[in-house]
Amino acid sequence: MDTPYNVVGSARAIASAHPRLAIVSQCWAALLDWQERAQLRQRLSNLNDHELRDIGIARGEIDYVASHRAVDPRGAIYPT
Secondary structure: OOOOOOOOOOOOHHHOOOHHHHHHHHHHHHHHHHHHHHHHHHHHHHHHHHHHHHHHOOOHHHHHHHHHEEOOOOEOOOOO
16 A cells, blocks of 8 residues: 655645645635736727738637637637
């Protein structure tokens, strides 16, 4: 039988010792993800229709593209 060991200072040991830290970490990650989506949405909105067409999206797809960064609107799926 294997015995799991927590290394002092490892993410697993810290998360199990401080469940509040895990919640704060998840909230921080969600905030950073939201900020990244907002920046992408703003950058795409600043492009004109010709530039958007060059990269293969329509103006009406900007929100979808910003929210689903791993999914290409043309059907290809990319890892995030």
